[in-house]
Amino acid sequence: MTITTAERTRAVAPVTAAKQRRKGGWIPTLGLLAGAVYTLFPVLWVLIASTKSIDQLFSTFTLLPGSGLFTNLHQLSAYRGGEFWQWMLNSALYAGVGGALSALLSGVTGYALAKYRFAGRAAIFNILLAGVLMPPVVLAVPQYLLFAKAGLADSYWSVLLPSVISPYGIYLARIYAAGAIPDDVLEAGRMDGTSEWRLFRSVALPMMAPGLITVFLFQFVAIWNNFLLPFVMLGDDHKFPVTVGLYTLLLQGANAPALYTLVITGALLSVLPLIALFLSLQRFWRLDLLSGAVKS
Template identity: 65%
Template structure:
């Protein structure tokens, strides 16, 4: 037998000894924890889906997660309630969240880019004040905002919900961090050397580079405004201007005396989730593209 054959047979017998040990059972613990967390988050959604498919009698008599057969009827009843006021609430919410999130993204992007790429006196102080604004709960600002807008006679108007939603300290913070990391200073200096103005730099260089970060700011602000309850509850008195959160709350209060409205509230809650799901599924590709580009650069 040749030397190479003997050497090869020895390597074949030694190879299993060099393999890494099998992962321990403890390594499965994070997976189990994540699965439990996912179940905890998805269980309420599952309950809403099943409860929205039941009649009012089935809602209180059948098994909690047992599906019903009245989903279409519940949607029809909800659409016909008070002349379709629910869909007016959905349109109001889309207006508040859509316009507010777009304006907030523009303001956050410009402010974050300015704080990241320009040097001016008081820049650190401005950023620290905005950072402190992230720590202030929105409930603390609700009453001062109401008093301020009441002084200008803007309460019970669409502006009373839109204006406070435009400025987002957390959005500015995210935009500033993203602009500092995504836009090299050398690229801006090269554009200035070629004669590009500041507006051209912002529109042609900064904005395309910040798209994934701006999409993140838009999504966060859109969801925050869509789910906002306290601000419109304080500012608005006309039910035709209510967002869906306040509108469903009024229905829930009426359900104490009219139990049949409970199924309408649950059905309305289910339908109000769908636009958020569609929005996330539509815009998540921007995060995927950003991760891939980062991997290529790395």
């Protein structure tokens, strides 16, 4: 009797569970789909709007592609003798160098905080945590005043240096180092007489690579999209990143037409590097999952 009941429940349970899963499964999927549409639609809009000429931009149906893409690209490239491409290069410089330096610095700091015991370790980490909570926007103006005092305002350094220190990156690197680098490995290295620097470079850094890639990506995107810091720091429009540069196209005073088509085309071009970067660095994340599986 009991056996049959048990058997029955055992037989019934998976069926109902599967049924429930199928029934309830729609809701999260729909939610995710709605989220995807919500985030991708603006990108689609930019994609379609960038193909429209100024005559078509406001007069034709929103989702109907226009015929002005090449004119827009040509005009954008010709704007003030190719200023747009200078801005793209600047953005690549700020985000590329800033992101790489930030990842390295976060790696060193996170590793030190995770793997060494020293006085003030907790204090430093707590200050960093407070830094994570502080929105960088708040710091832009004080940073400007400091840089101006040092004579560095309106230079490439004024945008690069503040981007290199990322409390969140250091925090992430510390967590990652604590989880990914077993103490035994370091101990074994020390027993073999490896120097601390060698230990970090040849043992710790490779193990932390996926985490550092994540820091690099986060920081790259943050710097690429940053507006306020370069807006406050830079006066010379040849040093502008693409965000601040495109803004000057939009607000040229009431008596000049806003260059909508150029700004939209510029916005489209400026997201392409981000997409390319994510696609090309994705495989490191996949490796991360694999290496995790091997380790356990």
